[in-house]
Amino acid sequence: MFPETQVARCARILLRLGPAHRAMVWVVQLGVFAASGVLAFLLRFEFTIPEAHWKHLAWGLPVWLAVKSLAFRLAELDRGWWRYVSITDVVRIGLANLGASLLSAAVIMAAGPAGFPRSIYLLDLVLCFLGTAGARVLVRMLAEAAQGQGQVSGKRVLIYGAGAAGIQLLEELRRNPALPYRVAGFVDDDPGKVGLVVRGKKVLGQGEQLTELVRRHRAEVVLIAIPSAAGSQMTRIMKLCHQAGVEYKTIPGLGEIIEGNGLAKQIRDVAVEDLLGRSPVRLEEGAIRAKLAGKVVLVTGAAGSIGSELCRQVARFGARALVAFEIAESPLFELEQEMRRAHPELEFWPEIGSVQNLERVREVMERRRPAVVYHAAAYKHVPMMEQHVFEAVENNVFGTWNVAQAAKEAGVGDFVLISTDKAVRPASVMGATKRLAEALVQSMQGSGTRFVSVRFGNVLGSAGSVVPVFKKQIAAGGPVTVTHPEMRRFFMTIPEAVQLVLEASAMGRGGEVFVLDMGEPVRIRDLAENLILLSGLKPGVDIRIEYTGVRPGEKLYEELSTLLEDTLPTPHEKIRVHSGNGLIAGDVAECLRALRRACEARDLADVVLALKDALPEYSPSAELLRRIVPPKAAHALVQQARA
Numbered sequence: 001m002f003p004e005t006q007v008a009r010c011a012r013i014l015l016r017l018g019p020a021h022r023a024m025v026w027v028v029q030l031g032v033f034a035a036s037g038v039l040a041f042l043l044r045f046e047f048t049i050p051e052a053h054w055k056h057l058a059w060g061l062p063v064w065l066a067v068k069s070l071a072f073r074l075a076e077l078d079r080g081w082w083r084y085v086s087i088t089d090v091v092r093i094g095l096a097n098l099g100a101s102l103l104s105a106a107v108i109m110a111a112g113p114a115g116f117p118r119s120i121y122l123l124d125l126v127l128c129f130l131g132t133a134g135a136r137v138l139v140r141m142l143a144e145a146a147q148g149q150g151q152v153s154g155k156r157v158l159i160y161g162a163g164a165a166g167i168q169l170l171e172e173l174r175r176n177p178a179l180p181y182r183v184a185g186f187v188d189d190d191p192g193k194v195g196l197v198v199r200g201k202k203v204l205g206q207g208e209q210l211t212e213l214v215r216r217h218r219a220e221v222v223l224i225a226i227p228s229a230a231g232s233q234m235t236r237i238m239k240l241c242h243q244a245g246v247e248y249k250t251i252p253g254l255g256e257i258i259e260g261n262g263l264a265k266q267i268r269d270v271a272v273e274d275l276l277g278r279s280p281v282r283l284e285e286g287a288i289r290a291k292l293a294g295k296v297v298l299v300t301g302a303a304g305s306i307g308s309e310l311c312r313q314v315a316r317f318g319a320r321a322l323v324a325f326e327i328a329e330s331p332l333f334e335l336e337q338e339m340r341r342a343h344p345e346l347e348f349w350p351e352i353g354s355v356q357n358l359e360r361v362r363e364v365m366e367r368r369r370p371a372v373v374y375h376a377a378a379y380k381h382v383p384m385m386e387q388h389v390f391e392a393v394e395n396n397v398f399g400t401w402n403v404a405q406a407a408k409e410a411g412v413g414d415f416v417l418i419s420t421d422k423a424v425r426p427a428s429v430m431g432a433t434k435r436l437a438e439a440l441v442q443s444m445q446g447s448g449t450r451f452v453s454v455r456f457g458n459v460l461g462s463a464g465s466v467v468p469v470f471k472k473q474i475a476a477g478g479p480v481t482v483t484h485p486e487m488r489r490f491f492m493t494i495p496e497a498v499q500l501v502l503e504a505s506a507m508g509r510g511g512e513v514f515v516l517d518m519g520e521p522v523r524i525r526d527l528a529e530n531l532i533l534l535s536g537l538k539p540g541v542d543i544r545i546e547y548t549g550v551r552p553g554e555k556l557y558e559e560l561s562t563l564l565e566d567t568l569p570t571p572h573e574k575i576r577v578h579s580g581n582g583l584i585a586g587d588v589a590e591c592l593r594a595l596r597r598a599c600e601a602r603d604l605a606d607v608v609l610a611l612k613d614a615l616p617e618y619s620p621s622a623e624l625l626r627r628i629v630p631p632k633a634a635h636a637l638v639q640q641a642r643a
């Protein structure tokens, strides 16, 4: 149409009008009102208005100017930024014109000179609508042309995903020239969209053609704009970007998008969480809020990965006060800083102490009087607990018993034990102690406090878990160590798991063991490869993956999905409830006494036997058996267990 530079100059002059903007809007608007009236007469009389009708024009013009000015003022059409005009604005312009034309016609018919040509009303309405809406659309086109020109220094990008998010991103990038991106076009996997032009940018091709598209359009960055992408979809796109040798970034998933913040501002690097899937957790916020709002809530292990996220979420749901019970001083100090900064309205009470000390737990419960307790303090590292059997029992079994006992005495309403999938048919000391902890809290049900447990698999990125370990190994130049090529684990993000814990505990009546459905297990080798790719390196070329062998107490596959067979659905699709009675074989008090005696005597064999007596499904690791029984008997037991 125009040479680009002229368009840009013209638009920049319009955009720079600043304080004169509103006056300018009025001048243009009044000009359009007058011009459409005159043009309506000219068109009606083939550009020669007969003298007899001059009086009609003279009457009509002031009426139209006054009524339309009033209507546009009432519809607040005199104050919007024309460069951002939208379909909704155009509809409002249409309605304001219609209203103004009807009112003007009524005034003219009632008070004006007789013989006013009726077709003029309709002609004026159409012309005025085209003029007032057209002026705005023109300004927007000029503004966008100017911004496109202003971005000559930005990186050329392809937007992956021509859906609502991709279009919104394009608009924001156009509107904000400060962002360093120039959009070359869209990429979309829907073949039906290829070739379409969306808001002036073409859908250039599908993901499989990315290498060619990047080359042809000299794209330097791919912006992935699919907030609802499944993990497999994100992994595929990441691999396509690697093949194309192009930098890639993403906008966050649905659960993470901060409303009102604009998508362009939330562009970030792809994180390993994105590759696990991004479906947001559906929460019955009302039920959770009813349980937590205005209450005092106590979290044990509050500075840990699960505990600290529990604290954040509990604060989000409007708790009155939070008691953070924790043995580790510095992490608790950091949590305190964070919580005071993020939630100044919340009373935050840090309490140093060990769950192994019943008196200390009692003291805190009596002083703070919590209504809800989340018990997340535990020892959780499987191989380490095989080497520290007494400590695992002390912390996970007696620690849980202490917290549950003190909660019962203090009249706590709800007690929630954070458990693990390793408690299912335990093959490790850690798993067995957590299974016993579940049974303990279940046996306490009926005392007034509602006791529930929530089991789930690994969370991504928790302290000491694979992701931080792999990241350190990659940073050190490798190798990344994986125990076995087929090792698989369930993964959830920490916020997802904790939100489901809150949801499950809100639906608990007491005595249940809830099980979170973790979806599909992830192969650790794939996770390692994806992390290497995310670091911009090639697995097997830049960073080696080394297989170290399965460690004592570790399973190749975890059994959450097997466990789901013994569960019943709940109203929430990702939460199931264990259908067995969950109690241990024999008497709880007797089992605790046997364990206590064995721990005090530091008798490893007796501890393992007491665990095995209470939990017949527990299979101690071969390595542990070798430490407690003579070699021949151990061999026989291992053979028996294998059979």
Ligand SMILES: NC(=O)c1ccc[n+]([C@@H]2O[C@H](COP(=O)([O-])OP(=O)(O)OC[C@H]3O[C@@H](n4cnc5c(N)ncnc54)[C@H](O)[C@@H]3O)[C@@H](O)[C@H]2O)c1
Pocket (backbone or CB within 6 Å): 300, 301, 302, 303, 304, 305, 306, 307, 325, 326, 327, 328, 331, 353, 354, 355, 356, 376, 377, 378, 379, 380, 395, 399, 418, 419, 420, 421, 434, 456, 457, 458, 459, 460, 462, 463, 465
């Ligand atoms: N991380 C996971 O992947 C995952 C998955 C499922 C279940 N869980 C369960 O969640 C619980 C917490 O795990 P996490 O990943 O947050 O572990 P973590 O090590 O990050 O946190 C545990 C916290 O408890 C504290 N703690 C330990 N012993 C204590 C004691 N005697 N008194 C007071 N505080 C004590 C620790 O200082 C630490 O801050 C564990 O029971 C674990 O089995 C964890």
